[in-house]
Amino acid sequence: MDDPDELAPAVRSILSAARERATARAAAGETVSVAPRDLSAALERAEADGRVPVIAEVKPTSPTTEGAREDDPVALAEGMVAGGAAALSVLTEPEHFGGSVDTLERVRDAVDVPVLRKDFVVDEAQLDAVESDVVLLIARFVGDDLPDLLAAARDRGFQVLVEVHDREELERALDAGATTIGVNNRDLAELVVDLGTFESVAPHAPDDATLIAESGIGSRGDVRRMRAAGADALLVGSAIMDGDVEANTRRLVRTEAADGAIDADHGNDARGDDDANGESDIRDATETPT
């Protein structure tokens, strides 16, 4: 694991809070057993429908977001699914992201797509906080415990998304047996986002891994860029949470369908690109409600 001094102060604070929660949970001594909704099948269904497989994130706030979204998370989640999200991610970290396990339970009850629990799990006992279809393990934070935590999560029935940020973490994830890998474009040491991260790590992953591009994806241009670099799915939080979540989800999900419509109309590969506000100059002409 990283030297804590190399992490952004907000991330150090997140990790210390996670360790305290793990300690509190250990006393309860209960383990969960999950019958998960199949994430791979959900991503394949989206592809088959012509939807870009998007995992839309219910993220009320974060250390890099101003303010907080106070709307009912269940309504937000339902809007994301109506907009075509293949799966959802729900923050359960309470102190820095405004999440909760209660929110995740309510969202999972309300939708029929797989739900990823987004939290900073550093200890096996934390896996038992709530049932979800997928749990996140961040290679950077769990260090040498990754194989044991991966096994402990699978023993409980969870599918596991292992998050990496560079090639060394990718190798550790693969050695541990991870098959669903998220490449986080956000550097958790500096909280800087660079889509080039996914582009540099993805070519080193085996073809049979499910690769998810995480963070910093806001425009249709970003969607094309991550898909061209090999992303099987995209995990998007802030850009969807900023405004009308259903419309925002639909805009990203329909990127390739809209590109196809333009190709068919013009017989060439002219495509509208998003402007600085993330708005597409072809949206009105090509987007119809799904």
Ligand SMILES: O=C(O)c1ccccc1NCC(=O)[C@H](O)[C@H](O)COP(=O)(O)O
């Ligand atoms: O999003 C943050 O500000 C953040 C800060 C510190 C640690 C983690 C953080 N985000 C976690 C995530 O992985 C993102 O929520 C997720 O990938 C979506 O990112 P984005 O689309 O850029 O909101």
